Amino acid sequence: METLLQQANHMAPVSTEALALYLCQGENMLEQVNKTLRGRSDLSRLLGGNPEQMMFDNHRYHFDFMANVFEFQAYDMLVRMVPWVYRAYINHGFSADYFVVELEAWLTAINNFMAEDGDTVAGVYDFLLKNHGRFVDLASQKTWDDIEYPPGDDTEGELFYQYLLAGDFKECFTLGRNLLESSSSLEHLYLDIIQPSMYRIGRDWESGRISVAKEHLASAIVMRLLATIYPLLQPPPADKGTVVVTAAPNEFHEIGAWMVANTLELDGWKTLYLGANTPRSALLSLIRSEQPKVMALSIAMPFNLRHVKSIIDTVRGLPPSERPCTLIGGQVFRLSDRLQGALGADGYAGNCATAKDMVKKWWETAQ
Ligand code: B12
Known part of the structure; x- marks a missing residue:
């Protein structure tokens, strides 16, 4: 993993113009990749009997994910995510060869639709293809969430x-x-x-x-x-002010955000907890009307990062008297060291207890 991270760090960043073209040609490229894969006589073997829809979904996730990798220049996120993708799909029956075929199809589509403007993007796909074997190896290794308890454990x-x-x-x-x-x-x-x-x-x-x-x-x-x-439990009087806690747009993981919301409420905040997948415009209009002191956003999936950045950018543009502090957290931050800073939030916390401590510190400083 370390070697791959180092190699990835040396790859040229994708320029804003190349990213814009990648996004603009996304649907065309997706269509071509889907068509290429569907035309394969060995498709059933590649998918291990899984429905084609699972492959189409994967291609869309892939495209959205890569757009985020390029936007945040987070090649470390790419290197940490690919073994997960391989592991999850291979364990559900996909052949490892599927990824080679898929990545080659993306490379062809990039060359067709982006031509020489896609050189840096193509370079990243070359890197993935060249290191396919290493990613397959990494996919079979243990990860941080392999929590093992001894047999007979009754904790x-x-x-x-x-x-x-x-x-x-x-x-x-x-x-x-x-x-x-x-x-x-x-x-x-x-x-x-x-x-x-x-x-x-x-x-x-x-x-x-x-x-x-x-x-x-x-x-x-x-x-x-x-x-x-x-x-x-009995929350104390909510006398510290209002906080808004929500999962990002298109983010269906809400349990972590909910824990953050409850923990803050127990610390004396009036907590507006919005749950999963709050649309950008709805969230922003709530922020304008409620004028909370803190807006806390939860993100687990890398393909939601760009939405969150755009929300934070908008909130930072509000007049100082109406601008809440922005707090971010969630599992996506395990994937890249760059993201905490790149999203432009005022703070990041790794769990609900540290989130409470950080918000408390902001509140004490403002007193
Ligand atoms: C439950 C679950 C779901 C449920 C969510 C239900 C719900 N209402 O929340 C459903 C079924 C919807 C789901 C969907 C998907 N999931 Co899911 N899911 C999980 C699972 C098993 C548990 C999530 C969870 O509750 N964890 C426990 C909470 C308490 O932990 P936490 O989120 O880390 O929160 C803590 C901190 O991170 C922090 N925190 C969290 N938010 C915030 C916010 C702020 C502001 C702060 C300061 C702190 C903070 O504090 C929290 C409390 O201490 C995880 C496994 C895992 N590793 O967590 C996979 C997991 C996150 N899911 C995964 C995937 C792939 C998906 C899907 C893409 C699957 C699919 N093919 O459809 C979709 C994506 C949907 C989407 N667009 O969001 C992968 C992500 C892989 C990756 N590397 O990105 C995981 C890791 C599973 C796995 N091992 O492969 N999922």
């Missing part, structure tokens, strides 16, 4: 995870409530029990060990839990 974290796998809301609720009664720490429940369990569930899905339905079941249980456990 609360392991039990909670097992209850989630079993789809047992009642047991999850009882465990959560008992923990809260004994420690009174919502952050302990969130950070040491629920969060790692959900990371494990994600890894299980990625490795093909559990179905999409089981993953949805686990997230639904956690959301029911967030809604039912939190009211057992």
